[in-house]
Amino acid sequence: MYAVIKTGGKQYKVAAGEKIKVEQIAADVGQEIVIDQVLAIGSGADLQVGTPLVAGASVKATVVAQGKHDKVRIFKMRRRKHYKKSQGHRQTFTELEISAVLAA
Template structure:
């Protein structure tokens, strides 16, 4: 059984036992959370799609860790104008382990 969930403005296809990295969630490590924004639930050839959410469906997950992604380097330059600008960005994430898909 799998589900398509929405968290942090993005959509993820998840199944029980998987680990995923999502946008940072304000919760402690080891805490169990319930994600109720489920867009679709599938089981083999059967697929239940919500409009926009599947009523009564939820996904249980445990927070494994918090961290930061690799640095994204930003370099801006205008040729022949003596303009160069360097920057970088590291996005925070929360690693989740999916324990159950209820749908």
């Protein structure tokens, strides 16, 4: 059984036992969280799509780690104008291990 969840403004297709990295969630490592924004649930050929959410469905997950992605370098330059600008960014993430997909 799999589900399509929405968290951090993005959508993820998840199943039990998978690990995913999502936008940072305010939770401690080892804490179990419940994600109730489920857009669709499927198993095999069956698919239940919500309007916009599936009523009563949820996904249980455990927080595995909190961290930062690799640095992204931003470099801007205008040729012949004596303009150069360099910037870097590291996005924070929360790694989740999906323990169960609960249907309505």
